[in-house]
Amino acid sequence: MLIFDTLDEAYIYYAKILNDASSCAPRGMAVKEIIGAGFELLNIRNRLMYAKERNPSLFFHIGEFLWYIRGSDALDIIQYYSKMYPRFSDDQKTLYGAYGKRIFSQNNAQISPWDCIIKLLKADPDSRQAVLSIYEPHDLYTQSKDVPCTCSLQFLIRKDHLYCVTYMRSNDLYLGLPYDVFSFTLLQEMLANELGVQVGSYRHYVGSLHVYEKNYPDIAKCRDAAICHPMPMSPMPILDTVQRQILLDFEERLRHNESITEGELEHLDPYWRQFAIILMYKAADAWGTIPPTHTLDERYRIKLQ
Secondary structure, three states, rough: OOOEOOHEEEEEEEEHHHOOOOOOEEHHOOOOEEEEEEEEEEOOOOOOOOOOOOOOOOHHHHHHHHHHOOOEHHHHHHHHHOOHHHHHOOOOOOOOOHHHHHHHHHOOOOOHHHHHHHHHHOOOOOOOEEEEEOOHHHHHHHOOOOOOOOEEEEEEOEEEEEEEEEEEEEEEEEHHHHHHHHHHHHHHHHHHHOOOEEEEEEEEEEEEEEEEEEHHHHHHOOOOOOOOOOEEEEEEEOOOHHHHHHHHHHHHHHHHHHHOOHHHOOOHHHHHHHHHHHHHHHHHHHHHOOOOOOOOOOOHHHHHH
């Protein structure tokens, strides 16, 4: 098992391997591919990348995570953060494979899968059944532009630490992996807080880890990238119902070009306030307004430079 302390280390390692990997062409699109890739991220708070050769969008990191915990499949929300998403919508209104709806929505059940695993692990902390099944049997028979790439997230409590094991059928190293690890480790930390335990490591397994032909040059640039000094995110505070709703309301307002006052920001814990300030920078960029003057933590600020 490959073990890394930061996501930068894992990414650069696989960029080197993929550069010389074998090729195939699923759906007629050429890729370089590694079959059965996997790694362990020891410190899940080292979830942001800082290598100058690959700087994933901080706006999309935050926007996608909040889209997930909103339990939404709405195209207009995620399209605000990435213009590529309409290509994956079957009806130009929703995303069929949206993870958030599959994890946080009750659908026809009395309880969401997320709340179900909380209940399960509180009742039996040693359980091996706390699995969020994102890819479902009916997906195999469904014709969609957005079949889920993630099959499952399993959570295990051992020695008072919560571990997460993710299995993905398919993962694009360039476009997908940095964002997937970011959101999945945030969910891991969020769940650990709900359960009152510490965070353990994160394990990421992929059936097909690949890069598309158009991104071959981008991956090649990462072969000799320097490993940056770790800048772990701060420990996450509990995201209770009140804080969660305030944060999601702020996100929605900013997405619709509505302002947030200084006084309103004070209602958020400093950790989540940083997320809101990042979204304010996104709104300024999207709507051509004056950027916020609020202090942004260095680990975020340098990603926006």
